Amino acid sequence: MITLAEQQAKVTNWPGYIGWAVGLLILIALVYWLMRQGWNWRRTLQSDLPPLPAVPEDPGPAIRQAAGRYHGSTTAGNWLDRVVAHGLGTRSLAELTLTERGLLVRRPGDADLWIPAEQLTGARTDSGIAGKVVPAGLLVVTWSLQGTALDSGFRADHPDEHAAWIEAVEALVTRTKTKKTEEAAS
Known part of the structure; x- marks a missing residue:
């Protein structure tokens, strides 16, 4: 037993x-x-990627502002090719400010990101970017870093603001192109 x-x-x-x-x-x-x-x-x-533009002391008066999250940057058109150089691959909280001079992304705990108006090429909503898929959509800003086209993804705390952001960025891109054309003609 x-x-x-x-x-x-x-x-x-x-x-x-x-x-x-x-x-x-x-x-x-x-x-x-x-x-x-x-x-x-x-x-x-990605070490050959040029350094990021320095954040100006006075970026100018705000056209639009929003709080949310920065989800990273990828090469333009390839939503899975994350760019990690210069801290662009690090997700963080973010405060977006669009001015006549460019887009300022304040990231607490990480380096701020400044995209001059001359480097902005457009904005759109998309469902995902490098490891983050959101059915309600992300705000994706397309810009050029000395010839390298990049997409940076953001998600505002109030995603219904994305359409207004796209409109504001597109208007800034158009004004900047018009200004460059007028300066070249002078």
């Missing part, structure tokens, strides 16, 4: 459980390390 103590001994295999737990922790650490190596490799590949 089997005693109660013998039955409990068969059920409790602590060395086996501890071994599996340690193995699982090692596997998780390895996957994290490989992901980090991939991020660093991508940063190295």
Whole structure:
């Protein structure tokens, strides 16, 4: 006859459980390390990307303002090709301010992003950008960094504002192009 103590001994295999737990922790650490190596490799590949424009002390009076989240930047037209150089791949909270001089993205805890009006090329809504898919849509601003076309994704706290943002950015792009054409003609 089997005693109660013998039955409990068969059920409790602590060395086996501890071994599996340690193995699982090692596997998780390895996957994290490989992901980090991939991020660093991508940063190295994108090291030829020119530096970001400096944030001006006075960006000018605000045309539009919104609070929300910055979801990252990709090469224009390729929503899966995340750009990580210069901190463009880091998601963060954001405060967007559109002025006549450009778009200012204040990111607490990360470097602010300044996109001069001359570098803006358009805006649209899209359903996703590099690891973030939102059925209600993201505000995607397209801009050029010294010849490299980029898309930057934002999600306003009030997504119903995206249409007004698109209209405002498109109007600024048109005014900037008109101004450049007039200056070239003079």
